[in-house]
Amino acid sequence: MARGIRGPEARYGWTFMAPAVIIIGVFVVLPIALALFVSFSDWNGLGSPLGNSGFVGGENYSKVLVESGLAQRDFGTAIRNNLYYVLLVVPLQTALAMFLAVQVNRRILRGKGFFRTSFYFPSVTSSIAITTIFLFLFTSSGAVNAVLGWFGVNGPNWFSDPRGILHLIFGAAGVDGTPDALAGTGPLGVTWWNWLSGPSVAMCVLIILAIFTTSGTFMLLFLAALQNVGSEIEEAATMDGAGGIRSFFSITLPLLKPTVFTVLTLGLIGTWQVFDQIYLTGGGAPGKTLLTPAYLAYQTSFEDLKWGRGAAISFILFGIIVFFTLLQRFVLRDRDDARERRELRRRRRGGPPADGPTEAPADVKLSTAGKGVTS
Template sequence: MAKGIRGAEGRYGWAFTAPAIIIIGVFLVLPILLALYVSFSNWHGLGSPIGNSSFIGTTNYEKVLVDPGLAQKDFGTSIRNNFYYVIIVVPLQTALSLFLAVQVNRRILRGRGFFRTAFYFPSVTSSVAITTIFIFLFTASGAVNALLGWLGINGPNWFADPSGVIHNLLAGVGVSKAPAPLTAPGPLGLQWWDWISGPSVAMCVLIVLAIFTTSGTFMLLFLAALQNIGSEIDEAAEMDGAGALRKFFSVTLPMLKPTLFTVLTLGLIGTWQVFDQIYLTGKGEPGKTLLTPAFLAYDTSFTNLNWGQGAAISFILFLIIVALTLLQRLILRDRDVGRRAERNAKRADARLHAEAAMAARTSTGTGAGS
């Protein structure tokens, strides 16, 4: 190619990427820097942060993380709530989506298309619509309790019940108050007894909601991977006389490892970002047991006008998510999979990862498990 074309290529290269660079720069990079400053400032929402606030060092971070007080306790509570949400949602959504994928991947299944559609459809709808529906399903006299009534179970008043599931179980065996050792103060201003509460009954509904809306998206990821594996290996395993379960655990599952990691990573990232559902179900109520760091950051800034602290919570959440992603990468590095699977997976994975990240954001608003 002639030099002129090369030069033109350079100009066009910048011209083609310019809109993206400008918009990402102005509406993503710049705002993050501005918010980072705000998190170290005493800005209270009047005028521009630049010129109307002063640098106060790490005070905002200290209030949230170290100094005993309401800010620290709320933050601790939000971390606890979200922690239970994450450790229940991530394994369940992964297992369920894998199970569904294996089921709808069977070549001889009749009505495969119907089943795929049924399982995927909740992922398409908006978090607002689906949360509205769930609020209706889980009212005291709602559909779920009506169903439980048929089984002779008196369902709780889901969204109004702040009691922790583990606390309730302990109460069932006669431990309804904190035993002495657990009254000791734990991290972030919460007693150990409060840390072990488990998710509240209300949170359980959001857990079900997250699994319900994300399993379809992740099912499609697993389905793509299963189709990449192809049928030859299946057949080979069958020739060797492996049973269905054995074949799944010793042949299929290892080949799905890359996808499994993708799903787990996306799940971890997403579940730490629940926002929409909290906003819709009562802003952290009942008893602050639905408070999450994402919502707390918003609420601290937009409602209490404590912008510095809100921004600080945002960045702490950011660090939590980055740390978890890096941890995941570290574990991901020493994956051992078959060569064919690895090649296929690598090709499909990067793209799927991006697509899934985009799709997941869609179905879950800013979060809910993915």
């Protein structure tokens, strides 16, 4: 009997898997192997890379990472640009998504469907359509500057403004031009002063764009988590007179922690992959302040025909993404463990958890929060 079922099962198992295994093998695994080969070669795009290229060792990597020159400087600039992008987009989109989710989850709120649809809709449209719209909104005489004009603010010419935000702030504080102390070349051939430029005005638009399009998706993730928790707890706290902010930080936020972790990870992975928007806004213009590693890899390969170097940049980018994901995982898990250990110790001593006098250990977080709110 067992044989009669198992025999065909194994055969069917592989037959069912075959299309997936073949396609993933041919279009994911094989490409990575081939690109790894190309990244160590001087292939110029003619003919097949196998047989039409010479082995150059780690030259493609060292040109980008160690040898000073244009290639290294461009890569450094791209890393700087993307780093500021990540630093601003990830926290802001997470915070905004959480804020929206908490707001549209309130039981007293009418018209929830309308608000949810409004906030989620930008996530549905394609990056091309939305970037086109943003290019229109942020022209020098565009809608955004018109709104700023109401408040007497003279908006910049967003997409063609390469000035770094931090440089502008330094400038306002009286630091004009490069201070001598920062004129030296920092990592990756970019001067310290330029590392400290902050995102350019143009990059700020892309940062706003990213927050605009992703906050809706992440709002849904937070919303799902909130509804697992149930809104009663927070409502109760509010009715008992706890301020919204207070009940958020002491009740909602701790409960949302796993989702925060997911959203941060997804955000971190996504923000290192900006490509479409850069392609549309002119391939890194103005002044290369929109250049990102993902676009630089494409440009190096498809336009400069330095295929080996482009592939090398792709693998470095892969390494960066893996590194930051693991780093974030490590940082967050470490804190969690520490807190749990502290909690465990406290329980073992038999002492009160935090400030509540008589609590069941099972729902320490909930009940202590409740206590803090009422007293």
